[in-house]
Amino acid sequence: MLNNEMLRALQQLVGSDNLLTDPADCWVYGYDNSRRHALPWAVVFPITHEQVVALVQLANLHAVPLVAHGRGTATTGAAVPIQGGIVVSFERMTRIIMCDPVNRLMIVEPGVSNQLVQETAKQEGFFWAPDPSSAYFSSVGGNLACNAAGPRAVKYGTCRENTLGLRVVTGQGESLDTGVYTTKGVVGYDLTRLVIGSEGTLALITQATLKLLPLPAAKRTWQVTFSSLEAATQAIVNVMQQSLIPSALEFMDEAALRLIQTYSPGLVHAQARAVLLIEMEGAAGMMEEAAAQIEQACRVPHFLEIKMASTEAERLTLWKVRKALSPLLRHFGSQKINEDVVLPISRLPEFIERVYGLAQRHQLTIVNFGHAGNGNIHVNLLFDADKVQEQEAAQECLREIFALVLSLKGTLSGEHGVGLEKLPFINQELSPVALKLMSDIKRCFDPKGILNPGKYGSFSFESKP
């Protein structure tokens, strides 16, 4: 709980309009999309960088936890204040400070939605590459803290590759500008990339300089249907071996297609066992060659059909199938474990095949889809949470899936991050040396461990000297 001195100081700092202390008001800031919940002691809505500096200094003085909150769409529990303390909501820091097309950058506050960034950039003929499916709602601060990405990452990379610099406040309340305003720069360690993906455990982001890319002149989308899983995974490998890199290469397996057919009949071929959604963008003159490469890569045994969209309306129809999936999963089973593992492309066929084996052995429904061009597969284990046996089977199956991913030289998370969900597993991927270095880094940024405690980086605080 916050003492009276701290409460008075908070009121003075941000004003009572930007402070919640009633548990009923604070309740909703205790969730994220993991559906986990912990009640914060207070919620503060800073509106300036200076207020964030003062807030962190105050929290340091009283050793009070601070948990940054964008829009609470994280799927891992990363935004849940499990040790209480103050939730720092950035939803009122929503200014676009500058859009600079000449230098191909945009400077924004952390509460701006990804969608607003895209709309603003579009007016100047540009876009920001990170495109999570939650773009309409999720914030740039949350995107950066999770190193979020989406379908376009296969061609353009994630937040780390598309952010030039940050303004942040460390766990000691120091103001720090990282990065450059130029497209090159190699003075010192890359603190920008370090803070990106650190899930609010090293510093609070109060401003970001985003790298913009010119909108492509032309775009084509293909939906390719196969009557076997092996055919689709082979086509993924083929597409990624060709010279033109797709701007999206999405995969949906048979269980995913069954869901779509149940709730939106007619959207996919009746004999479909796997579907790929492939997009190419670039110069208009490149599209003929792109179409030829896609055809060649996908005409494998058990290929069923290929549909091409060349207008925006046709394109949206093809994407409807893929975009329907995440919300549809909510209709199925009472619980889902939604993972986002990444495999080297060449190991995808073996991985998916072996996940099917695990699903059968544990008698679980597993739905696989995702950003196959990056080898990033959303593996969804669906089960009835009220049945203890199913719950135990799902947990055991998950452990085996993670072991399989690592044995195939993959990684446990491509975009959702660690949060609380994957915390017990990270020592299977990271070496003791890496873990120790990470906790040393955490200590440098946040010596008292007040930023998002109990998460990433705070794992070895018990060994603090």
Ligand SMILES: Cc1cc2nc3c(=O)[nH]c(=O)nc-3n(C[C@H](O)[C@H](O)[C@H](O)COP(=O)(O)OP(=O)(O)OC[C@H]3O[C@@H](n4cnc5c(N)ncnc54)[C@H](O)[C@@H]3O)c2cc1C
């Ligand atoms: C329907 C749906 C679809 C999704 N699709 C995708 C997808 O395609 N790709 C993908 O990558 N993710 C996806 N996600 C996950 C999620 O939307 C992203 O991780 C997003 O980046 C979180 O943004 P947010 O503003 O909601 O952050 P929050 O959930 O509020 O916070 C996420 C983390 O960021 C930290 N944080 C927030 N703001 C700051 C800040 N200013 N400074 C420091 N730390 C901060 C929080 O403490 C927390 O650790 C999806 C989620 C949903 C619900």
